[in-house]
Amino acid sequence: MEKSLYVHRYRWPFAISKLALWSLIFIALIIFLFFHSPSSSYSYRSRRLTSNWGGPDWEKRVQRSARGRFHTGSHGHLSVLVTGAAGFVGTHVSVALKGRGDGVVGLDNFNEYYDPSLKRARQKLLDRNGVFVVEGDINDSNLLHKLFDVVPFTHVMHLAAQAGVRYAMKNPSSYVHSNIAGLVNVLEVCKSANPQPAIVWASSSSVYGLNSKVPFSEKDRTDQPASLYAATKKAGEEIAHTYNHIYGLSITGLRFFTVYGPWGRPDMAYFFFTKDILKGKAITIFEGPNHASVARDFTYIDDIVNGCLGALDTAGKSTGSGGKKKGAAQLRVFNLGNTSPVRVSQLVSILEKLLMVKAKKIVLPMPRNGDVLFTHANISSAQRELGYKPTTDLQTGLKKFVRWFSINCLRESRSFAISASDAGVRSVMLISKENG
Numbered sequence: 001m002e003k004s005l006y007v008h009r010y011r012w013p014f015a016i017s018k019l020a021l022w023s024l025i026f027i028a029l030i031i032f033l034f035f036h037s038p039s040s041s042y043s044y045r046s047r048r049l050t051s052n053w054g055g056p057d058w059e060k061r062v063q064r065s066a067r068g069r070f071h072t073g074s075h076g077h078l079s080v081l082v083t084g085a086a087g088f089v090g091t092h093v094s095v096a097l098k099g100r101g102d103g104v105v106g107l108d109n110f111n112e113y114y115d116p117s118l119k120r121a122r123q124k125l126l127d128r129n130g131v132f133v134v135e136g137d138i139n140d141s142n143l144l145h146k147l148f149d150v151v152p153f154t155h156v157m158h159l160a161a162q163a164g165v166r167y168a169m170k171n172p173s174s175y176v177h178s179n180i181a182g183l184v185n186v187l188e189v190c191k192s193a194n195p196q197p198a199i200v201w202a203s204s205s206s207v208y209g210l211n212s213k214v215p216f217s218e219k220d221r222t223d224q225p226a227s228l229y230a231a232t233k234k235a236g237e238e239i240a241h242t243y244n245h246i247y248g249l250s251i252t253g254l255r256f257f258t259v260y261g262p263w264g265r266p267d268m269a270y271f272f273f274t275k276d277i278l279k280g281k282a283i284t285i286f287e288g289p290n291h292a293s294v295a296r297d298f299t300y301i302d303d304i305v306n307g308c309l310g311a312l313d314t315a316g317k318s319t320g321s322g323g324k325k326k327g328a329a330q331l332r333v334f335n336l337g338n339t340s341p342v343r344v345s346q347l348v349s350i351l352e353k354l355l356m357v358k359a360k361k362i363v364l365p366m367p368r369n370g371d372v373l374f375t376h377a378n379i380s381s382a383q384r385e386l387g388y389k390p391t392t393d394l395q396t397g398l399k400k401f402v403r404w405f406s407i408n409c410l411r412e413s414r415s416f417a418i419s420a421s422d423a424g425v426r427s428v429m430l431i432s433k434e435n436g
């Protein structure tokens with residue numbers, strides 16, 4: 001009897017602790033599955049980063065970065081929030097704006113779509129140029145509202161997006177997260193800001209999809225996207241129309257055509273071809289039906305930057321306030337291309353000459369993964385209204401890229417170990433020697 005009492009007294013705590021243990025294992029399993037599912041990985045990382053912002057020191061850094069210098073432009077200095085600032089185009093645009101005297105604050109979630117150490121190296125470059133990059137997600141309304149509380153931005157240069165055509169088949173939700181939900185969130189915050197900023201944002205040449213009329217003009221049809229990426233950019237253009245129409249936001253969409261250059265994206269062909277050719281690894285060149293060549297209107301980064309600055313400088317003011325429209329506002333869309341498409345096989349020949357290495361080529365039929373056969377921009381509209389005039393041919397632009405690559409990316413161990421000097425300033429290393 002005494003024994004049974006004893007057993008009874010101790011069975012309850014034992015049962016409870018067993019239950020607690022199983023609950024803990026169950027919760028741990030759910031957390032593990034949540035954070036390791038591909039669709040949630042980006043949003044989790046960016047949400048986790050939101051704790052990094054706020055506080056008096058942070059606000060001072062934001063304000064300092066947003067402060068402009070007087071410059072010779074026609075209308076004083078701008079105060080620009082650049083989303084996707086640690087990205088390829090965002091870095092160049094931010095440095096150019098700051099360099100001419102505008103105030104710039106960057107925003108980026110440093111996601112892992114490609115090597116984040118490249119984004120961190122760009123962040124260091126931005127820091128040296130006086131641009132503070134806030135770590136956070138464009139879907140974080142609290143953060144965006146806070147930024148507008150701290151700085152009355154005159155302009156938003158919205159470049160943050162999930163880029164890349166092929167990756168959309170692997171991680172479709174990341175496109176919806178950044179290119180649709182993120183864009184809507186940015187526009188929601190801009191609409192309720194007082195004063196409302198003017199917005200310039202990156203659409204893409206991929207909206208032309210299966211359009212076969214060349215060169216691609218802004219008036220051509222864009223209702224046949226060939227990839228989910230293209231569909232989200234096209235959706236972005238329609239969303240922009242809505243926010244312009246209802247809330248009086250001044251919005252300019254820029255359709256970039258295959259941008260390349262120093263600090264570029266490792267997921268793009270010119271970048272990984274360079275890497276693979278130097279490693280002696282075979283590269284795959286795709287061709288269309290009946291051996292048709294794939295061609296792109298490759299556009300050098302400095303030309304794109306000039307187009308972005310031209311769009312910011314000519315952007316009309318938003319007309320709404322407190323979320324209410326007061327009159328019609330500007331809504332524009334421009335092609336920013338180079339107007340001279342080059343075959344991918346020609347791109348490879350230029351790289352072979354610059355790298356002094358013969359590429360091992362594999363030619364395969366283009367898979368149905370969202371890529372289109374060719375792109376070719378008509379830029380007369382941007383020329384007329386933004387003063388856009390691309391001046392860099394592919395040979396010249398690739399030479400600058402290869403020089404940057406040789407300094408910063410050649411040895412895996414030195415990956416993106418950027419020194420204080422800019423890539424263009426230092427002398428070219430002997431690539432063939434490094435390769436050996």
Ligand SMILES: NC(=O)c1ccc[n+]([C@@H]2O[C@H](COP(=O)([O-])OP(=O)(O)OC[C@H]3O[C@@H](n4cnc5c(N)ncnc54)[C@H](O)[C@@H]3O)[C@@H](O)[C@H]2O)c1
Nearest residue numbers: 084086087088089109111137138160161202204256258259
């Ligand atoms: N590079 C091109 O050839 C090209 C062509 C057409 C259009 N575009 C568009 O231009 C813009 C810039 O492209 P890029 O080549 O610099 O790409 P990128 O990937 O280098 O830059 C985008 C940046 O946005 C950030 N970002 C992504 N989602 C975010 C989010 N939810 N919150 C905060 N930051 C986020 C990323 O970390 C990245 O640093 C993109 O909108 C892209 O779709 C680029």
